Amino acid sequence: MNEVPVEIFAIGTELVIGRIADTNSQWLSSRIAELGGEVRRITILADDLEQIVGAFKDSLTRGTRLLLVSGGLGPTPDDLTIEAVARVLGCAVEVDEATLQDYIRRRNLSGRDQLTPGLMKMATVPAGAEVCPNPAGWAPCTICRAGDATIIVLPGPPREMEAVFQMHVAERVAALSGHKSAALRVVVNMFESEVSPLLQEVMGRYPGTYLKAYVAMREAFEHGLPLDVVATGADATAANDLLQQAVTMLSELVTARGKKMEYYNPE
Ligand code: ATP
Numbered sequence: 001m002n003e004v005p006v007e008i009f010a011i012g013t014e015l016v017i018g019r020i021a022d023t024n025s026q027w028l029s030s031r032i033a034e035l036g037g038e039v040r041r042i043t044i045l046a047d048d049l050e051q052i053v054g055a056f057k058d059s060l061t062r063g064t065r066l067l068l069v070s071g072g073l074g075p076t077p078d079d080l081t082i083e084a085v086a087r088v089l090g091c092a093v094e095v096d097e098a099t100l101q102d103y104i105r106r107r108n109l110s111g112r113d114q115l116t117p118g119l120m121k122m123a124t125v126p127a128g129a130e131v132c133p134n135p136a137g138w139a140p141c142t143i144c145r146a147g148d149a150t151i152i153v154l155p156g157p158p159r160e161m162e163a164v165f166q167m168h169v170a171e172r173v174a175a176l177s178g179h180k181s182a183a184l185r186v187v188v189n190m191f192e193s194e195v196s197p198l199l200q201e202v203m204g205r206y207p208g209t210y211l212k213a214y215v216a217m218r219e220a221f222e223h224g225l226p227l228d229v230v231a232t233g234a235d236a237t238a239a240n241d242l243l244q245q246a247v248t249m250l251s252e253l254v255t256a257r258g259k260k261m262e263y264y265n266p267e
Pocket residue numbers: 010011012014015020021022023024025070071072073074075079139154155156157158
């Protein structure tokens with residue numbers, strides 16, 4: 001299978017000091033897994049140019065094919081992601097004309113001279129980057145090539161990051177990747193120690209599956225222990241077929257021990 005090593009970076013001092021939880025990386029990693037990319041590492045970084053540049057360079061050295069970065073695209077001086085990407089690529093930064101025109105239109109401005117320094121900063125991208133408009137905010141998504149790798153920078157606000165990802169990034173990840181994944185959550189009325197050997201048995205019988213029980217989430221579930229079954233296949237159909245086989249085997253193993261397995265429906 002064609003593995004696409006992916007690393008995710010969340011940029012923002014508020015994240016490393018624990019004021020805001022890094023929900024972007026969790027959301028992105030679950031989407032990447034569905035789309036068949038292989039997330040190898042998630043890094044949270046402060047708004048520090050040297051640290052950001054160093055982290056991107058190290059990631060490229062590890063052979064990462066896709067670096068997905070969120071945050072640090074705002075109008076203020078501590079927003080450094082674009083500068084960091086330009087440093088890594090060894091290129092200049094430039095103002096993207098199409099983005100400026102878009103701002104003029106959306107703000108109903110009479111011309112360029114009415115654009116604030118903040119808007120000019122948010123329209124600034126690494127020279128030669130592909131620039132994709134942000135349907136839910138101002139800072140656009142930028143896509144740059146770095147040798148064999150691609151660096152994609154997404155806005156930090158979760159709603160914007162998700163909208164930009166769906167619109168401009170998801171298809172690219174799917175196209176890069178040679179496989180897809182499918183997942184299902186179920187709940188069993190068993191202890192972790194009882195169910196663990198069954199999970200190992202299913203993973204042993206069906207390579208390409210990953211089963212994981214969540215003890216820490218037990219209180220939130222009335223009927224017992226929640227667990228995920230994840231399956232990877234050559235395409236979505238293969239992933240779903242494998243998922244069904246793995247879930248069926250798990251259900252049979254659970255029932256054979258006089259216990260119950262229920263599908264978890266979040267609605
Ligand atoms: P802007 O400054 O234009 O809002 P930005 O791309 O610079 O956009 P940040 O300044 O980094 O983004 O963050 C904007 C908002 O999004 C803040 O409220 C921030 O806490 C939140 N945010 C940023 N990164 C994350 C993340 N990884 N997970 C959850 N929230 C985040």
